[in-house]
Amino acid sequence: MNVPPPPDDAPVNWAAARERVYAAGRAAMVPDVELPLSEIDGCTLAEQLTTLTDLPAFPTASVDGWAVRGDSPWRVVGRVLAGATPAPLTADGSAVQIATGAMVPTGTTSVLRVEESSRDVHGNVLGTPRTTPEWRAAGEEAAAGEHLLPAGTPIDPGLIGLAASCGHDRLRVRRPVRAAVLVFGDELLTTGRPGAGRVRDALGPAVPAWLRRYGCQPAPTAVVGPVADTLAAHVDGLRAALDEADLICTTGGTMHGPVDHLHPALRELGAEYVVNTVAVRPGFPMLVARVTGPDGRDRFVAGLPGNPQSAIVALVSLVAPLLAGLHGQPDPVLPHHPLGAPIPGRGDFTHLALVRLDPVTRTAYPLRHVGSAMLRGLAAADGFAVIAPGGTGQAGDLVPVVPLPLRSGERP
Structure with missing residues (x-):
């Protein structure tokens, strides 16, 4: 039978929920190797x-040419190629041919570019070196022992x-977090056209791709479902996934309807809620629960609502900061962008509104087709504008934007 949520299960403020799941992930970081x-x-x-x-470990020529000592003309006494250790230049008026990346001999006063040099009848090198050095000094980029990037x-x-x-x-x-997806819902089709009361599962194919963009690694059994709408099937599916994954994302079943078995299944597994429902629209019946494994390490279940856009709201709201914590990464800081058009508020709830960013001005424009069950707007979006509880967004307002994970091949 269905078990009601705990009596203190009031929706959590959206920003506070993100902080809570990040802290839970940080406390359970995946092992280092x-x-x-x-x-x-x-x-x-x-x-x-x-x-x-x-870095570099020794002075290196940045051009092809001549390493010289003193003034022109220079008598050629040898050459040095990359990978060799040259003899010092000890006499003024001497030079060695040098290749880009080769070690600059001790005693060199200048490096003359080959295209700016000439030879006299005796084979001596002539030319005027540039005033700026044509080599990289040892330690120019970094000194030995210097900290370059943080944990x-x-x-x-x-x-x-x-x-x-x-x-x-x-x-x-x-290592990357190992993630699995459990799809709930007897009404779902995994192939073919929807109809006759059956709908295509849009989240089973999509959620693993989003998780990869968040840095996850698929668990051995990455996607399971649709799982039968019974409590026993939900418990068995979660238990099997918890043996393979650090994070299990479930789709659907986050409410308390007649075939919503996620909450009682979590209770049977001894799970502890980190967050259970969030004061955000769309997607408020989202959750993250913690299950301690036999090895003493915590695994997490992220319950995504069944409506596709609501599920992605849950991903960007809770799964993204949870994964940052599990990976030991900094708490995500949201960029701010000006709005190009008004966006309504949602009363006491945070409103996450799909937006597309202008590629030049980085202004955020709200999109159409943004119902919780729609995917057309999401397919064209760059992220969600965050409209705080009790407020609205006006054109020109600078608001936080939750970015969607990068598209394949893109960089910020």
Whole structure:
């Protein structure tokens, strides 16, 4: 039978709910491991990145040309290529041919670009070096032992290249959160056209893609469902997912209707609510619950409403800060953008309104087709404008915008 929510289950203020789930995630961060650089893309730094050497480790030529000592003309006494350690230049009027990236010999006073040089009949080099140095000094980018990036920084290919240039072979990181999705609802179709009382499941295919953009890794069984509308099936599905995943996102069943079994299933599993319903429209019947595993480590269940846009509101509202905490990343700070048109408030509830950002002015414009069961507006959106309880948004107002995860291949 259905179990009613706890008596103190008043909707939580939206901003307070985000703080609460972030703190819960931070207290249960995924374990840190040491991995080779080839395996850390998508992980998070578990400790600050420090360079093991000066960067660069030695002075390096930034152009092809001549490393010279003293004034022109210069007698050529050798050459140095990248990867070699050159002999010092000890005599004025001497030069060595040098390649870009090669170590600059001790005693060099200038590097002359090859295209700005000439040779006399005796083979001596002639030219006038530029006044600005044509080499990178040792430690110009960073000194040995300098802290470059803090713990909690998400790892991307740029960071991996930086770590390699600093001399690292391995780094201590937090692995991606393993996530699974349980789809609830006997009315859902997984293939074909909707009709005759049946609707297509839009969240089973979409939620895993959103989770990947938040840095999650699919659990071995990434998507299960539709799960039968029985309490036993819900309990079995959650228990199996909790054996594989750090986070389980469920879709539907967050209310207390005749076939909404999520709350009693959580109770049977001994779950503890972190947040149960949020004062936000759309999507208020969202939740995050904590389940302690046999190993003593907490797993989380995020209950997303069944209406598709409401489910994504729950993702950006609760799952995003929860994942930031689990990954050991900083609490997300929302960017602010001016509104291009009015957006109504929702009384005592925070209103999350779908917006598209102008690519030049970064002004946020509200979209059409934004009902809680609609996806047309979401497909064109960049995020949700946040209209505080008791207020409205007027054109020109600077408001927070909850960004949707980056589209594949995009950068901020």
